Amino acid sequence: xxxxxxxxxxxxxxxxxxxxxxxxxxxxxxxxxxxxxxxxxxxxxxxxxxxxxxxxxxxxxxxxxxxxxxxxxxxxxxxxxxxxxxxxxxxxxxxxxxxxxxxxxxxxxxxxxxxxxxxxxxxxxxxxxxxxxxxxxxxxxxxxxxxxxxxxxxxxxxxxxxxxxxxxxxxxxxxxxxxxxxxxxxxxxxxxxxxxxxxxxxxxxxxxxxxxxxxxxxxxxxxxxxxxxxxxxxxxxxxxxxxxxxxxxxxxxxxxxxxxxxxx
Numbered sequence: 001x002x003x004x005x006x007x008x009x010x011x012x013x014x015x016x017x018x019x020x021x022x023x024x025x026x027x028x029x030x031x032x033x034x035x036x037x038x039x040x041x042x043x044x045x046x047x048x049x050x051x052x053x054x055x056x057x058x059x060x061x062x063x064x065x066x067x068x069x070x071x072x073x074x075x076x077x078x079x080x081x082x083x084x085x086x087x088x089x090x091x092x093x094x095x096x097x098x099x100x101x102x103x104x105x106x107x108x109x110x111x112x113x114x115x116x117x118x119x120x121x122x123x124x125x126x127x128x129x130x131x132x133x134x135x136x137x138x139x140x141x142x143x144x145x146x147x148x149x150x151x152x153x154x155x156x157x158x159x160x161x162x163x164x165x166x167x168x169x170x171x172x173x174x175x176x177x178x179x180x181x182x183x184x185x186x187x188x189x190x191x192x193x194x195x196x197x198x199x200x201x202x203x204x205x206x207x208x209x210x211x212x213x214x215x216x217x218x219x220x221x222x223x224x225x226x227x228x229x230x231x232x233x234x235x236x237x238x239x240x241x242x243x244x245x246x247x248x249x250x251x252x253x254x255x256x257x258x259x260x261x262x263x264x
Contacts, residue, residue: 002014002015003058003059004081006074006077006078006081007070007073007074007077008062009054009059009060009062009074010059010060011051011052011054011059011060011074011077011078012032012051012052012057012058012059013049013050013051013052013078014032014039014049014050014051015047015048015049015050015082016039016040016043016047016048017042017043017044017045017046017047017048018046018047019045019046019047020045020046020047020087020088020111020262020263021046021047021049021082021084021086021087021088022042022046022047022048022049022087022088022089022090022262023048023049023050023075023078023079023084023087023088023089023090024038024039024042024048024049024050024090024092024095025050025053025075025089025090025091025092025094025095025096025098025099025102026050026052026053026056026092026094026095027092027093027094027095028093028094028130028187028190028191028194029056029187029190029191030056031052031056031057031058032050032051032052032057032058033057035050038092038248041255041259042090042259042262045259045262045263046088046262049078049079049082049084049087051074051075051078053071053074053094053095053098053190054066054070054071054074054186054189054190055185055186055187055189055190056183056186056187056190061182061183061185061186061189064185064189064192065189065192065193066189066190066192066193067193067196068097068098068101068193068194068196068197069101069105070193071097071098071101071193072098072101072102072105075098075099075102076102076105076106076109079109085109086108086109086110086111087109087110087111088110088111088112088113088114088262088264089102089103089110089112089113089114090113090114090116090258090262091113091114091115091116091118092116092117092118092248093116093117093118093127093220093221093245094118094190094194095116095118096115096116096117096118096119096221097118097119097121097127097194097197097199099113099115099118100115100118100120100199100203100206100229101197101199103205103206103208103210104199104202104203104205104206107205107206107207107208108207110206110207110208111208111264112208112209112210112211112261112262112264113206113208113209113210113211114210114211114213114258114261114262115210115211115212115213115226115229116213116248116258117213117214117215117218117220117221117226117245117246117247117248118221118225118226118229119197119221119222119225119226119229120197120198120199120200120203120225120228120229120232121196121197121198121199121200122198122200124200124228125200125224125225125228125229126195126197126198126225127194127197127220127221127225128148128219128220128221129195130191130194130220131188131191131192131194131195133145145171146158146168147219148219148220148245149168149171149218149219149220149244149245149246150164150215150217150218150219150243150244150245150246150250151217151218151219151244152217152244153168153244163250164250167246167249167250200228200232203229203232203233204232204233204234206233206234206236207234209235209237209261209264210230210233210235210236210237211236211237211239211258211261211262212226212229212230212233212236212237212238212239213226213239213241213247213248213254213257213258214226214227214238214239214240214241214247215240215241215242215243215244215245215246215247215250215251216240216241216242216243216244216247217242217243217244218243218244218245218247219244219245220244220245221245223240226238226240237261239257241253241254
């Protein structure tokens with residue numbers, strides 16, 4: 001699988017599918033193995049490029065600290081490597097933050113932009129500070145994480161909603177993967193960069209057609225944050241789905257509508 005030097009570090013990336021060029025940007029602590037089902041869904045309609053972001057997966061874990069500008073520059077360098085002057089972009093959660101930073105810095109490179117379960121940052125519209133979860137005891141961390149993923153996820157709700165229980169089993173399986181101390185450092189560096197994300201005063205620079213997709217019950221990137229993004233980007237469209245941070249897997253309308261928007 002291809003690894004290339006981008007922005008001074010070795011970056012692992014994959015490319016699959018055919019159609020319009022689409023850059024996929026992944027979420028916090030995730031890698032291309034975890035995201036494969038999402039990427040495969042887009043590859044049915046697009047020529048998709050995706051990479052393990054710095055500090056994660058098979059990409060290098062350089063010394064920190066990392067900035068959101070670093071992540072955006074890594075993405076732009078991948079476009080350069082691929083010879084893509086312009087492309088469509090979809091960013092999920094942390095990837096949506098990177099996508100915003102990319103789009104406000106190089107708006108001319110974005111044809112269409114989908115921002116999924118994400119936040120603009122700053123003092124008032126940041127996503128939940130996930131780096132603070134490590135300070136909780138395991139007994140506290142589990143229930144808190146569930147409530148952040150979907151504010152409805154109480155024991156009573158889950159007892160009567162088996163589909164959501166399946167999603168949780170997937171989350172627990174992902175968390176059970178053993179990671180080295182160096183991999184854990186990369187994850188921490190990403191979360192610290194995420195905590196400084198702020199494009200609130202620059203979103204007006206985005207010129208591409210933009211879809212902001214939100215989960216009604218998202219405790220990580222609350223609906224108000226998506227509303228703030230859509231209000232700040234000229235002509236942006238806001239769509240709200242019935243689910244939490246994982247609404248793409250909870251609301252059957254979400255994935256087809258995001259794909260339809262990106263196809264334009």
